[in-house]
Amino acid sequence: MSAIGANSGGTGAGRKLRLGMVGGGDGAFIGAVHRIAARLDDCYEVVAGALSSDAERAQRSGAAIGLSSDRVYSDYRTMARLEAAREDGIDVVAIVTPNHLHAPVATAFLEAGIHVICDKPLGISLAEGQALADLAHARQRVFALTHTYTGYPMVRHARELVESGAIGDVRLVHVEYAQDWMAEADNQAAEFQSTNWHNDPKRAGPTGCTGDIGTHAFQIAGFVSGIQPNQIMAELHSFTPNRILDDHVQVMLRYPNGARGMLWASQMATGCENGLKLRVFGTKASLAFDQENPNELWLTPQGGSAQRLTRGRVRGAAAEAATRVPSGHPEGYLEAFAQLYRDAAAQIHAVNAGLPVPAASAWLPTVVDGVAGMKFIDAVLASDEAGSRWVDLAV
Template sequence: MVGGGEGAFIGAVHRIAARLDDCWELVAGALSSDAARAQASAEALGLARSYDDWREMASVEGAREDGIDAVAIVTPNHLHAPVAHAFMEAGIHVICDKPLAVSLAEGEALAKHARDANLVFALTHTYSGYPLARHARELVEAGEIGEVRIVQVEYAQDWLANPVERGGANRQAAWRTDPALAGPAGCLGDIGTHAYQLAAFVSALVPESLAAEMHTFVPGRRVDDHVQAMLRYANGARGMLWASQVASGAENALRLRVYGTTAGLAFDQEEPNVLWFTPQGGEAQRLTRGRVTGAAARHATRVPPGHPEGYLEAFAQLYRDAAAQIHAREAGVAAPPGSRLLTTVDDGVDGLRFIEAVLASSAAGGTWRSIARP
């Protein structure tokens, strides 16, 4: 991993994601451009090999017999291209956070490099990993909505409604609004590209022309914080896209509607367990992650119907709390307060009191029973 040291946001997300399906092990990293922070972060994560510099990491790992299979690049945008080139030169596959680069020319060079070197170059447009986003794409490809006529996509946030990049407390805001680190596209590059990608992913279409309007609402901000565009597609379809980081009240509202000649689709990443499919003139069908039977959704599904995306995290919480309590018990200290809500054998006993009372009441024709507790 390059980037993702202490205080970073997306690095930790990448690490959990990499671990979740047991396909990856994190063994090496150049976690920060600051050598001390890189070292401390690596220790905190129990990393086998820590580097102060990503160039060194690329060459050393590329040369090792047991070198890394792939590098995850989670730096600010301006480093994506140089880091990726360095690792590809070392024959290492790349998993890179979005946006790919800070200019089209940079991006094209990366694509050519990956192609020439026959390396996999994955770009983490997260939202296309949702089972129902994939199902939506599959429905479109299967002709289930007819020919696409209208694409409406939007991505609204409100965390930059005020000049939070000033003062230094918000490091995320600082680099994401600094053109030297984020590139010339602010909101456009940060979330506009997600909106664009999701629309293209699901509709299986890319626009052929556009008219766009970038705007900076917060005085003094050096990049755009709002962008809106109208789109024209080669097949005659029309579309609109807007993305904003000053849309007061919005959390992370990435929403897509695609209307075809025979049906429409709607997906909202804030409710990723649901996909709406509505035939022209007909009733809306609420497709759910667990019940759709398409291959693409199945491929990306881990838990059964009704267990929403997120169920695994709830489950993991219990494992985390149990670990905390066990460590504390072994160490003979008090369990940390955060773990106090772990359900234990005592909850189980009370649940069995309930079961026994129900069995008794029901057996007696539904009469009232008291639930005896010591």
């Protein structure tokens, strides 16, 4: 590995892509993360935005990140129409709004011929998600979904190990995503629960914790293991007084090959910060990954000693392609996010040029993953409403 990583310095496909953003105005955490990720590999330039529906806040937010005032919008439909008409209009839009706006915003830009990078979940209903998938396919636009954790080099190495047969046939999949932010006293207050969009079904969708972090757990489990459950049994729960949506979910998983699994996600897990953990057990060996220690992966062969594999030292095409700095120099969340942006840039350049999608970017989460996540949410709801019975899941 070179001193600055194998693939540092953009996609190698020519000019920077012109990026627009919807949402992410001043004070918004995830908008800033997207902009950092887009800049990290020199693949994009942010040139336009509808950063707020409030015109004054939109202009203030646009000025803060250096946008020209004539390319700051307070309406995303206007932005899609005007940017599509410009010779120097945006190539791709990043959508960083609350969930209920994902589908209408993405629809407007896809119909204008503009590629999309969208936060998860894909929308607030399966029907919305499927319509987006159909539209993206019909318009032949790239639609990336920011399941960030699949951008980590060691997650990609884990998938490569599974695909190579290194752990044998998968028997067990265990994934958990534990946070405690909802348990903070201020966030337990009635005022927070009545005003925060994460507890509003009209803006968050039909689930809370499940759609917010449960979909991350579900997606990374399938990404690494290579298998998807065909039946689930789920229980939703809220520990928060008077909360409408769930703050905790636990799910049993059955797979077509006979494997079994467990998924639990909670925003009430006292003492947990961002505890996304995955274990995959095969007939030959097991893998273990902890998102809070993303530069290492544990491989334990049956009857053997646990092996600590580290980013920058493993020899594998997938990990090396997602590595930027030498071993011992930690890479983390922002770099993983940037990897998705780099993969998306490579795909957008290829599609625009009428070329096949580069193999190195093929693991980018897309609208297809988004539809699978919406199907998972629907199955969790169906199982819970039926008294936690087993229900079918086809993804």
